[in-house]
Amino acid sequence: MSESSRFRGLREGLPVVSSAAVVAVMLLALLGMVGIMLIKGMTHFWPSQIYELKYDQHGQQNTLFATLLSEDFTIVRGQSRWLFNQASLYQFSDQQHLIEERSIVSLQPLPALADIQLRNGNRLFAELQSIVNGDEEIAEPEIAQVRHLVEQKVLKLQTLESGRLATIHLRLNELNLRGVEEDAPAKLRLQEEFTKTMSDIGALQQELARYRMVLRFANGERYELPLAQVEEYYQPNQFDFWQELGWCLGAMWDFVSEKPKRANSAGGVFPALFGTVVMVLMMTLLVTPLGVMAAIYLNEYAPDNWLTSFIRVGVNNLAGVPSIVYGVFGLGFLVYQVGGSIDALFFSEHLPAPTFGAPGIFWASVTMAMLTLPVVIVATEEGLRRVPNSLRQGSYALGATKYETLWRTVIPMASPGIMTGVILAIARGAGEVAPLLLVGAVKFAPSLPIDGEFPFLHLDRQFMHLGVLIYDGAFHSNNIGHGSSMMFASCLLLLLVVLLLNISAIWVRARLRRLYQNLLR
């Protein structure tokens, strides 16, 4: 008796333990992944100390201003090497240095060291000595005021250059095209306006040139940097915790709200975020009606024969086709065939420049809709199957036709199932990268797919996508230091976007379920 009961205990206990262990391993893997993204990504925002590093190199003493990325980065023959990140004016991107611990002479966080971010996306570490107006030094309390003034002047300069000057050029061009003579009054007026604007710009530039930052570089060189070139600067060695936190939050906001700079290795990721969300929403709008209609046909109208079963098997198999195949199909069939035909029919005046015959956000959304279609069909069919037959009968018994029954009773009741499909489709569609590379996502798009210009939604435009940005930034760019932490931050953001899209869909589903829960039990 004891023997058999012991075996029985094992038989009952083993599945519990093993399945729990598997779940635990999966959970750990997931948490580990999120944890790495969180830690690596947050270093992108959290200000790190800048050190003055002095070290021996072949008997010579060298000085660097750098942040410490990792102690004990590698240990070679018992010698620990530390990894530093250095940013200087003369290099396009951050530089990393691997320095043997024993050659380090001194490592000091000088309080005046500043991380200065330039308007062109570059950044540099330097010792900030003073900020001057002409030759006078500006006192500490007035710096904020001066920076505000400079900011306004820079804005004014930008409007002059890209606003007024550009319009004058355009109008002059127009007049030239119409063959207006050189001494026509309209032209003379424009010429006059042009010289005046140019002199305004010159005056502004001269004014701006008076505000400078006096810096000392690591090699001791003194350098005066025009304040107009500086986007932002801070001195992390002087921060307390709350200032660090404030800086971190500000950096996060900049990250999601600004354009990328320096070939996507600095600045924000707003266009990619926007492109991802717009693409996913368009995909959802396309895939939901198509998937629901297909599922309704299969479940409600199609006769129960081998052809229907064959279609079902086919739909299920479509879910397993590699996504790059969808990309190739989208490019070959949708973009070149369908898009090319649309161009030939409706946009022939623009040819040979393609309108819809080139990769763009619309074709990307259609491709992704095809990719996620099986998921929606399967989930919707499941939802339709769960609608009790008694309700259909009740509707028929009240004189409703099949269509009316479907529309008024069955589809509303299957809507939680439909939403499940949509949630799965969003999860799959938002994370997919491979097909997008072929059908419209690019490393850099000059304009957003939605803007204030008629017709507001530009279906033919190429767009930026977070996944593509990560793929390109992490594997195809010379992104080290600051750039790579930015890729982790982008991963984190993508994860967050998928989560938010899913949560909103789940919220909708929960509402629908609450309406129908008593029946679906």
Added chain:
Amino acid sequence: MFEYFDLSKPEVDLDNLSADDVAIEVDNLTLYFDQKRALHDIKMRIPRRQITSVIGPSGCGKSTLLGCFNRLNDLIPSCRIEGQVLMNGRNIYHRKEDVAALRSKVGMVFQKPNPFPMSVYDNLVYGLRVQGVKDRRTLDNAAEQALRDVALWREVKDRLFDSALTLSSGQQQRLVIARAIALQPEILLLDEPTSALDPISTLTIEELITQLKQKYTVLVVTHNMQQAARVSDFTAFLHNGHLIEYSDTNRLFTRPKEQQTEEYITGRFG
């Protein structure tokens, strides 16, 4: 219980019905599921504005017979029908018959209450909306009248826009009856309307059925013989798809002609 036993002779004589008094005339109705016969040569005339009950053991074809009167059996692909069912002199199985319109004239209530997962009001006007009625006042009046007819008005008049699923199952079943009544049908088909309910709700529904007789022809399928005896004027006994006996309720329960009927009502089989 005996107050529902109406021992007086019904005012209608089944054998000498005038044409106006016939609501449904079933003429040699045979029904197949694939090759299997489920109903054999049913012949019966169902009197107008009377309550007719159909009894018989499980699987004898009671519900199938009921499903022939609003063509709900059409939903089963393997179902095939021979013979005729005449309403107002028209064969409802004629191929030009508008089935949806027929079903709006022949209301049906099922064994398990099946209100739609909508508000009480939306349930009540479902049929009218399907008919294309949009006028708010018409809908309101129909809903109120239907609720009053099933004696539910007082209980739910403050909850019209709550989900119908919040009502008790007895209330739900009355709501489902009201939903059918709101369409002003000629005939009401009740398929074991009380078998999923508690005794009190059953009593309420039975009372309701006896009142519905004033306006509608009512057909009740039941496996509860006491219920058939209590509420109906006429009773049909079905066995294995054959109509064994069909007469007024008193005679069927007190002096059955067929031996099978007697054995069934005395509980010797079934």
